[in-house]
Amino acid sequence: MPTETEILKEQLDILVEATNTLATAINNWCESDPKSKSVQEEAQKVITLEKKGDRVEEKFIEYLYKGGAVHFSKTDKLTLSAKIDKILNMEELVARYLMAQPKSILIEKTVSEDIKKLSNSIVKTIETLRECVLLINKDFDEAKRYSRKVEDERREARNLEWKILNDLLNLKELNVHTLLIKQIVELYVMVADKAESLADFIDTIVIKYSTLR
Amino acid sequence: MAVDPVILTILIIILYSLAIGIAVGIGANDETLATVAGTGKLKINHVLIIGVICAIIGAVVFGSGTSETIGGDLMHESIRTAAFMLAIISSTIFWLLLSSMKSLPVSTTHAVVGSVIGVGILAVFFPWSGLPPGVSPIGAEGIIKVLIGWVTSPIVGYFGAFGMHLLVSRYVMKNLKGLEQIEKAEKIFVWLLLGIVIFTALTRAGNDVANSIGILSGFQGIPLLPLPLLLLISGCGMAIGLFIIGRRVITNVGSNIVSLKPSDAFSVELSVMISMTIFTLIGMPISGTQVLIFAIMGSSKAKREKPNSKAIKKIVISWIITIPVAALVAVGFYFLYFWIPWGI
Numbered sequence: 240m241p242t243e244t245e246i247l248k249e250q251l252d253i254l255v256e257a258t259n260t261l262a263t264a265i266n267n268w269c270e271s272d273p274k275s276k277s278v279q280e281e282a283q284k285v286i287t288l289e290k291k292g293d294r295v296e297e298k299f300i301e302y303l304y305k306g307g308a309v310h311f312s313k314t315d316k317l318t319l320s321a322k323i324d325k326i327l328n329m330e331e332l333v334a335r336y337l338m339a340q341p342k343s344i345l346i347e348k349t350v351s352e353d354i355k356k357l358s359n360s361i362v363k364t365i366e367t368l369r370e371c372v373l374l375i376n377k378d379f380d381e382a383k384r385y386s387r388k389v390e391d392e393r394r395e396a397r398n399l400e401w402k403i404l405n406d407l408l409n410l411k412e413l414n415v416h417t418l419l420i421k422q423i424v425e426l427y428v429m430v431a432d433k434a435e436s437l438a439d440f441i442d443t444i445v446i447k448y449s450t451l452r
Numbered sequence: 453m454a455v456d457p458v459i460l461t462i463l464i465i466i467l468y469s470l471a472i473g474i475a476v477g478i479g480a481n482d483e484t485l486a487t488v489a490g491t492g493k494l495k496i497n498h499v500l501i502i503g504v505i506c507a508i509i510g511a512v513v514f515g516s517g518t519s520e521t522i523g524g525d526l527m528h529e530s531i532r533t534a535a536f537m538l539a540i541i542s543s544t545i546f547w548l549l550l551s552s553m554k555s556l557p558v559s560t561t562h563a564v565v566g567s568v569i570g571v572g573i574l575a576v577f578f579p580w581s582g583l584p585p586g587v588s589p590i591g592a593e594g595i596i597k598v599l600i601g602w603v604t605s606p607i608v609g610y611f612g613a614f615g616m617h618l619l620v621s622r623y624v625m626k627n628l629k630g631l632e633q634i635e636k637a638e639k640i641f642v643w644l645l646l647g648i649v650i651f652t653a654l655t656r657a658g659n660d661v662a663n664s665i666g667i668l669s670g671f672q673g674i675p676l677l678p679l680p681l682l683l684l685i686s687g688c689g690m691a692i693g694l695f696i697i698g699r700r701v702i703t704n705v706g707s708n709i710v711s712l713k714p715s716d717a718f719s720v721e722l723s724v725m726i727s728m729t730i731f732t733l734i735g736m737p738i739s740g741t742q743v744l745i746f747a748i749m750g751s752s753k754a755k756r757e758k759p760n761s762k763a764i765k766k767i768v769i770s771w772i773i774t775i776p777v778a779a780l781v782a783v784g785f786y787f788l789y790f791w792i793p794w795g796i
Contacts, residue, residue, distance in 0.1 A: 244632075306492065309635040309638050309639060310490075310491050310492030310493065311491075311638065311713045311714070312631065312635060313492075374630070375630060375631050376630050376631050376632040377629065377630040377632060378629045378630050379629060379630055379631075380629075382630070444631070448631060448634055
């Protein structure tokens with residue numbers, strides 16, 4: 240039977256893989272149209288990974304239910320796993336929106352460059368988050384430091400979002416495509432928001448267990 | 453007055469039934485093992501089996517000292533009559549039921565002692581009590597012992613848990629860096645806690661058994677079984693109460709204080725164990741419930757947690773009023789039983 244850390248690591252690895260895959264899909268979308276094979280395949284991969292993540296979460300719940308963890312921290316661990324799943328759900332939502340975009344959609348060069356930067360920022364946020372989650376088992380001080388990093392990276396993603404929206408809304412020609420791109424960007428940034436929410440929860444865990452020490 | 457054999461037989465049956473009834477009630481209200489159940493490490497049935505074994509062994513091995521205090525040291529032999537004894541037992545049961553209905557923490561020891569004090573004071577002023585003039589109805593030494601235990605045991609429990617929490621926190625928990633290390637330490641604390649709680653359950657059974665058979669062991673007019681056999685019967689009564697009804701109490705208390713980590717519970721239970729052992733060894737009947745509650749308050753204070761003022765008010769009120777109320781109720785019951793021609 241896998242250990243608690245192994246199951247959590249598996250769920251986090253799926254999250255990182257899904258984030259990278261979604262970033263590739265978004266970057267490909269910036270280069271080509273949403274119906275291209277490269278976008279559709281990558282977005283489909285994200286959906287598959289989300290399902291895989293659900294199975295791992297179920298495994299984690301089963302592990303906790305069968306008494307595989309210390310009683311007093313069980314609910315916090317369950318919340319942790321549920322919050323990871325929420326990020327994956329958000330990524331799946333972005334992937335599905337991406338797959339449904341019309342073929343004719345066109346993205347301005349400056350906007351597409353910023354969207355790529357946004358992808359990098361979100362990937363960085365999730366990678367830092369992964370370390371942060373694993374660190375609560377080893378070192379509270381480090382986990383706290385990493386949760387600050389997640390917040391900083393999420394702020395960077397948020398700044399990029401404002402820049403993209405500003406560029407989009409100041410285009411010479413505003414049309415339905417502008418709104419569709421805006422919607423994708425807003426949904427995509429919510430992945431970083433969810434990551435920040437998990438980082439906040441890690442802060443709560445750190446405060447709770449370090450003050451109870 | 454000659455003792456009517458029919459009345460004597462009825463009296464024996466009533467007294468023994470009530471004594472066993474109190475034992476069952478004590479077992480049913482025994483929350484000693486709740487902290488272990490709350491850790492989730494053991495199943496409730498396993499916890500109950502441990503409790504049953506401790507109740508029987510503890511009653512037989514540690515019970516004689518406190519039983520003698522309640523039965524012998526507290527009352528002068530001239531007032532160990534049927535009417536007085538029944539008044540004490542009835543008042544104890546009445547108070548236990550009333551406090552349970554009002555959700556007040558139940559202290560059987562205080563109820564028994566309060567009843568004894570009540571009938572003792574009555575005996576001085578009531579001309580037909582049978583107390584010879586100039587004789588003190590209540591053993592001063594026994595009363596002083598009980599009163600000292602009544603006042604000091606919660607204080608010992610409170611400050612014991614407070615100090616213990618600071619020690620555990622400063623020398624063990626503060627050095628741990630992450631959740632993994634904390635959990636590892638907590639797993640060890642679960643086993644330490646189990647050891648302590650088993651010992652507490654043994655001494656507490658020894659202390660609590662006095663409340664059910666202590667009054668019988670001091671009774672002058674009825675034939676008594678040998679003390680070890682009385683202790684065994686009472687121990688079995690507590691075990692039955694614990695196994696059948698105590699399950700709910702343990703589950704409720706265990707799940708309500710689930711936020712009490714094993715290390716916190718360890719501080720609390722270690723303090724309770726030390727208090728119970730000291731007071732039992734010196735033959736002072738004390739309330740295990742009160743010690744546990746005050747120990748939890750002491751541990752919370754050390755954690756700088758804001759205590760539930762409503763709950764504390766309830767606890768303090770019940771702690772203070774048990775003895776005077778039981779005393780008054782016992783007086784009332786005495787006047788009910790006084791008119792029956794018991795012959796003893």
